[in-house]
Amino acid sequence: MRTEFHSILLAKMKDVGEPRFNLAHERLFNIIIDADEILGAATSGERQLTSEEWSSLSTVCDELVRYTKIHFMEEEEFLISRGYPDSERHRVIHQNLIEALNSFQKKVTQCDEMNLKEMRRWLLEWLLNHINHEDYAYAAYFSTKE
Template sequence: MISQFHAKLFDSMKDVGEPRFNLAHERLFNMIVDADEILGRAVTAERTLVQEDWEALSGVCDALAMYSKQHFAEEEEFLFKQGYPDLDRHRVAHHSLIEELNSFQKKVIQRDEMDLKELRRWMLEWLLHHVNHEDYAYAVYLFKK
């Protein structure tokens, strides 16, 4: 079951007007919650990550990278067809999200001990900020169109 904290965060994620993209955002959000729960358990127990955590985190990370790339490509194709004027900037934003995720993935592969609290914040913001600002900007544009 999803925690109250995660449910609240989920509710704060904006509707971008395209049901399939809202669903994709929900799916990405759920992956991040999976990662956050792994990290949260370690933080609560005041311990570092154990072998099992690293493996689980690596699985979530792979799924997140794969599915984000797919979602970003679908979104870009859709925005291109819609003639969205800010598409180039949006592409750059997607590209830097993938880069951030790749460098996180490398840390997980290297079992790099990270600041878990910092990492949790980064993970939760990674998607939410993009959806609520950059994706929401195209939703507003398409709504006015």
């Protein structure tokens, strides 16, 4: 279930001017919330994850990586087709995020006893930061062209 904190974060997510991308962002955010709930259950009890929780987290994480790749590809194609001058830099930023997600996924697959609180923070931050800065930059650019 979404907490008030999750709703506050979602409300901070900027509109990027393309309805299908806004929907994709919300879908990604919802997947992250699923992961956050699993991590939250452990961090609030100051304990490690159980094996069932690791396995649920792994399923959620696979979906997050899968759908992030799809969204990034669609966004990159869109930016190139619309002649966005910063397309290449945006693609590289996406690539770096995929690498960070892949290493996160690897840790989850290995049930790495890492700092769960840090893991939670990173998960909640990367998407929102990207949308509100880099994605918002293309929205701002295109809005001046219309």
